[in-house]
Amino acid sequence: MRDSVSSILGALALLACLLPVQAGAADPGPELAFMRQTTNVTLLNEGGKYVVVDMKLIPQGGTCRMDKDAMIARVGQGEKPGTTRVRFVGVQVNAGGCPFMTVFDMPDSDYAAAREVFLQMKEEASKKVEEVKKDLGRKWDEVIGNKN
Numbered sequence: 001m002r003d004s005v006s007s008i009l010g011a012l013a014l015l016a017c018l019l020p021v022q023a024g025a026a027d028p029g030p031e032l033a034f035m036r037q038t039t040n041v042t043l044l045n046e047g048g049k050y051v052v053v054d055m056k057l058i059p060q061g062g063t064c065r066m067d068k069d070a071m072i073a074r075v076g077q078g079e080k081p082g083t084t085r086v087r088f089v090g091v092q093v094n095a096g097g098c099p100f101m102t103v104f105d106m107p108d109s110d111y112a113a114a115r116e117v118f119l120q121m122k123e124e125a126s127k128k129v130e131e132v133k134k135d136l137g138r139k140w141d142e143v144i145g146n147k148n
Contacts, residue, residue, distance in 0.1 A: 033086070033114035034121070035070040041104040044085075049099040053092055064098035072114065078105035086111065 040063045043049060048059040058064050066072075072086045079085070088102040098104075106114075133140045 031074045031115060031118075032089075033072050033074065033111065033118045035066050035068055035072060036110070036114050036117055038068045039066055040064070041066050041098065041102070041106070043098070044079075044103045044105065045101070049102055051092070051097075051099045053097070054095050058099065064102060065096050066098050066102075066104075067094070070098075074111065074115075075103070078108075080105065082108050084108050084111040 043058050043060060043062050043064055046060060048057050048062065050057050051064070066088065070088060071090045073089050074084055075087050076085045077083070083105040084107075085103065085105050088098050088100065088104075090100070092099055136143065
């Protein structure tokens with residue numbers, strides 16, 4: 001339950017923070033993904049980011065830990081060829097992790113794999129919703145407000 005609330009809040013924060021960035025870009029828009037493994041990343045935020053949990057500043061170029069299954073969003077091309085620029089859109093709750101809205105580059109292949117994990121989970125969730133709809137039958141329409 002806590003993870004789904006964090007995911008929803010992260011997605012809303014992502015939309016609020018990324019829309020101005022995407023307005024002038026040729027990119028089709030932000031995409032969500034999940035980190036496939038825990039790894040250290042290089043923080044690219046100008047001026048660095050303050051980490052509330054650790055009560056410290058991570059300078060631009062410093063490193064922090066991105067945990068497995070952390071929600072990230074593609075925000076454009078990376079600085080080097082073959083990389084994708086992403087932003088961490090989850091909430092940090094553990095010491096040593098990356099702060100909210102951390103920007104970093106990752107290899108295109110790693111991002112593609114992370115995106116695939118997100119799409120698989122999205123598909124599984126859609127299937128579960130359809131199963132619940134079938135199980136509830138007519139009650140589903142009453143629950144969501146579609147009264148015929």
